[in-house]
Amino acid sequence: MSRFVERHPAWALISIIAIAVGLWLVFAVWPPGLEEAIGRKRVFLNAVFNGITLGGLYFLVASGFTLIFGLMRNVNLAHGSLYLFGGYVGYAISTATGSWLLSFIVAFILTALVGVLLQLIVFRRMEGQDLRQTMVTIGLSIVFADLMLWACGGDFYQIQTPNWLIGPIELPLVTAIKSSGEPVYLRYPLVRLVIFAASVVIGVAMWLALNRTRAGMIIRAGVDDRDILAATGVRIQLVFVAVFALGAGLAGIAGVVGGTFQSLSPGEDIRFLLASLVVVIVGGMGSIPGAALGALIIGLAEQLGSVYIPTYAIVVTFLIMVLVLAIRPQGLLARR
Amino acid sequence: MSKCSVGLLALSSFFLSTAAIAQEKIKVGVTATLEGTYTVLGEDGMRGHQTALNVLGKKVGDKELEFIVASTDATPDSAVRAVRKLIEQDKVQILLSPLSGDEGIAVKNFAKTHPELTFINAASGAQETTYVDPAPNFFRYNMDGAQWQVGLGKYAFEEKKYRKIATVGEDYSFIYTQVFGLVLEFCGAGGQVTNRQWVPLGTKDFASVIAALPDDVDAIYLGLGGADAVNFLNQYQQAGGKAHLMGGSIMIDQTILSSKGNAKNALVGTIAASGQADTWEDPGWQKFVKAYQDAFPPNKRFPSPSLLATNYYDSTMALILALRQVNGDLSNNQAKYKEALAKIEIDAPNGKIKLDSNRQAIGTNFVTEVVDDGKGALFSKVVKVIPNVNQTLGYDPAVFSKIGLPSRTVPECKKY
Numbered sequence: 001m002s003r004f005v006e007r008h009p010a011w012a013l014i015s016i017i018a019i020a021v022g023l024w025l026v027f028a029v030w031p032p033g034l035e036e037a038i039g040r041k042r043v044f045l046n047a048v049f050n051g052i053t054l055g056g057l058y059f060l061v062a063s064g065f066t067l068i069f070g071l072m073r074n075v076n077l078a079h080g081s082l083y084l085f086g087g088y089v090g091y092a093i094s095t096a097t098g099s100w101l102l103s104f105i106v107a108f109i110l111t112a113l114v115g116v117l118l119q120l121i122v123f124r125r126m127e128g129q130d131l132r133q134t135m136v137t138i139g140l141s142i143v144f145a146d147l148m149l150w151a152c153g154g155d156f157y158q159i160q161t162p163n164w165l166i167g168p169i170e171l172p173l174v175t176a177i178k179s180s181g182e183p184v185y186l187r188y189p190l191v192r193l194v195i196f197a198a199s200v201v202i203g204v205a206m207w208l209a210l211n212r213t214r215a216g217m218i219i220r221a222g223v224d225d226r227d228i229l230a231a232t233g234v235r236i237q238l239v240f241v242a243v244f245a246l247g248a249g250l251a252g253i254a255g256v257v258g259g260t261f262q263s264l265s266p267g268e269d270i271r272f273l274l275a276s277l278v279v280v281i282v283g284g285m286g287s288i289p290g291a292a293l294g295a296l297i298i299g300l301a302e303q304l305g306s307v308y309i310p311t312y313a314i315v316v317t318f319l320i321m322v323l324v325l326a327i328r329p330q331g332l333l334a335r336r
Numbered sequence: 337m338s339k340c341s342v343g344l345l346a347l348s349s350f351f352l353s354t355a356a357i358a359q360e361k362i363k364v365g366v367t368a369t370l371e372g373t374y375t376v377l378g379e380d381g382m383r384g385h386q387t388a389l390n391v392l393g394k395k396v397g398d399k400e401l402e403f404i405v406a407s408t409d410a411t412p413d414s415a416v417r418a419v420r421k422l423i424e425q426d427k428v429q430i431l432l433s434p435l436s437g438d439e440g441i442a443v444k445n446f447a448k449t450h451p452e453l454t455f456i457n458a459a460s461g462a463q464e465t466t467y468v469d470p471a472p473n474f475f476r477y478n479m480d481g482a483q484w485q486v487g488l489g490k491y492a493f494e495e496k497k498y499r500k501i502a503t504v505g506e507d508y509s510f511i512y513t514q515v516f517g518l519v520l521e522f523c524g525a526g527g528q529v530t531n532r533q534w535v536p537l538g539t540k541d542f543a544s545v546i547a548a549l550p551d552d553v554d555a556i557y558l559g560l561g562g563a564d565a566v567n568f569l570n571q572y573q574q575a576g577g578k579a580h581l582m583g584g585s586i587m588i589d590q591t592i593l594s595s596k597g598n599a600k601n602a603l604v605g606t607i608a609a610s611g612q613a614d615t616w617e618d619p620g621w622q623k624f625v626k627a628y629q630d631a632f633p634p635n636k637r638f639p640s641p642s643l644l645a646t647n648y649y650d651s652t653m654a655l656i657l658a659l660r661q662v663n664g665d666l667s668n669n670q671a672k673y674k675e676a677l678a679k680i681e682i683d684a685p686n687g688k689i690k691l692d693s694n695r696q697a698i699g700t701n702f703v704t705e706v707v708d709d710g711k712g713a714l715f716s717k718v719v720k721v722i723p724n725v726n727q728t729l730g731y732d733p734a735v736f737s738k739i740g741l742p743s744r745t746v747p748e749c750k751k752y
Contacts, residue, residue, distance in 0.1 A: 046543065050543040156563050263570065267409070
C-alpha cells in the first residue's frame with residue numbers, strides 16, 4: 001500500500017478523494033441542490049446496494065469459471081448451463097421439501113457431479129487442446145440448453161423465498177429528513193443482503209482455502225506450472241477433477257441464488273455465461289480477487305447505469321470491458 | 337453402366353413422386369418466440385394455433401395444409417432469419433408470422449421483397465407495422481398495442497379517480513404503442529403522466545428501477561411481459577411495494593397470472609385493457625376457451641388461453657377460412673387469395689374482426705380487472721367491452737397523424 005502511494009502519488013490522491021466522496025454520498029444527508037441535480041438519495045443508495053448485491057451473484061458464477069480457467073486453461077463455455085441446471089435442481093428441491101437451505105446443498109452436489117462427469121468424460125480426453133475444448137463446450141451448452149428446455153419447458157420458475165426473508169428491512173442510513181425533523185431510513189430487501197453476505201463468506205472462504213491450506217497450495221502451484229507440479233508427484237488429474245467439481249458446484253449455488261431473487265428460464269444460461277465472461281475479462285482471467293473486483297464493477301455499472309442513463313445501460317458494461325482490454329488487456333488484477 | 341442407369345431411374349422417380357405429393361399440399365410457415373424472454377408467450381401462441389387446427393381441420397378442398405414451425409427470440413433479426421429460412425429452404429407459400437412488435441416491423445419490411453407470397457401477422461402489435469408504409473401482402477387480424485389500451489385511460493381517470501400516473505415499460509415498439517394508447521386517452525381525459533421509465537427487453541434485475549419509482553403518483557402502469565414481468569413482480573414484492581398498479585395487455589395475461597410463485601398476487605385488483613378478457617360471458621369466447629382446454633392436458637396449458645393463444649387462433653382462422661373461400665387457389669401470385677384475405681370478416685372468439693385499407697384489424701377491446709377465483713388462480717374480469725376500435729383510435733386520421741409515431745417520449749401528455 002505505502003509502496004503504491006510512493007510510486008503513484010497522483011493516483012493515490014485521486015483514489016482517496018474518490019473514496020471520500022463515495023462515503024460522503026452514502027452517509028451524509030444530501031443538500032437540496034444535489035438532490036435536484038442527480039435525483040433523490042434513496043434512488044442512489046438503492047442502486048449502489050443493488051449493484052453490490054448483484055455483484056455478489058456475479059461473483060458466485062464467475063469465481064468457478066475463473067478457477068477452472070486458471071488451473072486447466074479451459075474456457076468452459078458450458079458454465080452458464082451449469083448455473084441454470086443448479087437453479088432448476090434448487091427449484092425442484094425447494095418445492096418438494098419446502099426447504100430453501102437444503103436446495104443449496106443438493107444443487108451444489110448435483111452440479112458438482114455434472115462437473116466431475118464433464119471433466120472425466122470430455123475434457124480429460126482433449127487436455128491441452130484449448131480450441132477443441134472451447135468448441136466442445138459451446139456444443140455442450142447448446143445440447144444442455146435443449147435438454148433443459150425439454151425437461152422443464154419454457155416456463156419461468158421462481159424459487160420461493162423463505163418467509164423469514166420476505167420483505168424489506170430498515171438500514172441505519174438516512175436518506176432524507178422529513179419536515180418534522182424525523183429522519184427517513186433506507187428500506188432494503190432483506191433477501192438480497194443475506195445473499196450478498198453469503199457470497200462474501202464464500203469468497204473469503206475460498207481465498208483462505210487457496211492461500212492457507214495444502215490443497216490450496218497445490219492448486220496455486222498448478223496455476224503457475226502444471227507440468228512441474230505433476231513431476232513432483234502430485235496426482236494432477238485428481239486436482240483437476242476436484243477443482244472442476246468446486247467450480248461447477250459454485251455455479252449451481254449461484255443458480256439457486258439467481259432463481260430466488262430473479263427467475264429461471266431458458267436463455268438465462270447464456271446471460272450468465274456472458275456476465276461471467278465480462279467479469280473475468282475485466283478482473284483478470286484466473287484470478288479470484290479479480291473476479292470479485294470485476295463482479296463488483298459490472299454489478300455497480302449495470303445498476304447505476306439502469307437508473308442514471310437507462311437508454312445506454314446495456315452499453316456501459318461492454319464499454320468497461322473495452323476500456324480494460326485497451327488499457328490493461330490482461331485484466332485489472334491479473335498477475336502477469 | 338446398367339447399374340448406374342437403374343440407380344438414376346430410381347432417383348428420378350423418387351424426385352418425381354415427391355414433387356407429385358408436394359403439389360397436393362399447401363405449405364405454411366409459422367414463427368413463434370420459442371426462445372428467450374418471451375418463450376412462454378410463443379408456446380401459448382402455438383397452443384392457440386393448434387386449437388384452431390383442431391376446430392377447423394387442415395383440409396382446403398382436396399389439398400392439405402402443411403405447417404412448418406420456426407423459432408425466434410423476439411429480436412427483429414431472428415424473425416427475419418426464421419422467415420427467410422422458411423421461404424428459401426422449406427419453400428412455404430404462406431407465412432403466419434411473427435409474434436412480437438419489433439419482429440413485426442422487420443417482417444413487414446421483408447414481406448416487400450417477396451410480393452408473390454402472403455404474410456399473415458400472427459400476434460405482433462407495433463403500430464408502425466401497418467400504419468407506416470404498409471406492405472400490400474401483409475395482413476394483420478389482431479389490433480395493435482394502442483388499440484388494446486382503448487378504454488383504460490378513461491376508466492382509470494373517471495372510475496378509479498387516478499390523476500397522476502407513472503409508467504414502466506420494456507424499451508421496444510410494442511410497448512411504445514401500448515403507452516401511446518394509454519397516454520393519449522389518460523391525458524386527454526385530464527390526467528398526468530409524470531414519468532416514463534424504459535428498461536431493456538430481458539432485464540432481470542429491476543431493484544433499481546423499483547427504487548426509482550416515484551412516490552407521489554396514484555398508480556404505476558406496467559408495460560412488461562414474459563420473464564421480465566415475473567421478475568419485476570417478484571422483486572417488487574421483496575422491496576415491499578404497495579402502489580396501485582395498472583397493466584398492459586401482455587402484463588395482465590395468463591402468461592403472468594398463472595406463473596409459479598406468489599409474486600403475482602400483487603396484481604389482484606389491477607386494472608388493464610386488452611383484446612380479450614378471461615371471464616367474458618360471450619358464447620363464442622366460452623366455446624373457444626373450452627376448445628383450448630380440451631386440446632391440452634391441464635399441466636401443459638394455462639387455465640384459460642392467453643392473448644397470444646387468441647391471436648394465433650384468430651390469424652390461423654383467417655388464413656384457413658380465406659383459403660377455403662378461394663378453394664386453395666394460389667395461382668397468379670396468390671392474387672385471389674390476397675383479395676379474399678382483405679375482404680374477409682371473421683367471427684373470432686374475442687369479437688368480430690375486419691380489416692381496414694391498410695389491412696389492419698378493426699376489432700373489440702376489453703377493459704378488465706384482475707380477480708382471484710377463490711382457489712388461488714387469477715383471471716381478468718370484464719369491466720367494459722368496446723366494439724369497433726380502429727387504428728386511429730377514433731381520432732380523425734389527419735389529427736392522428738400529427739401526434740407522431742409511438743416512441744419513448746411520444747405522445748406528449750396533452751389533449752389532441
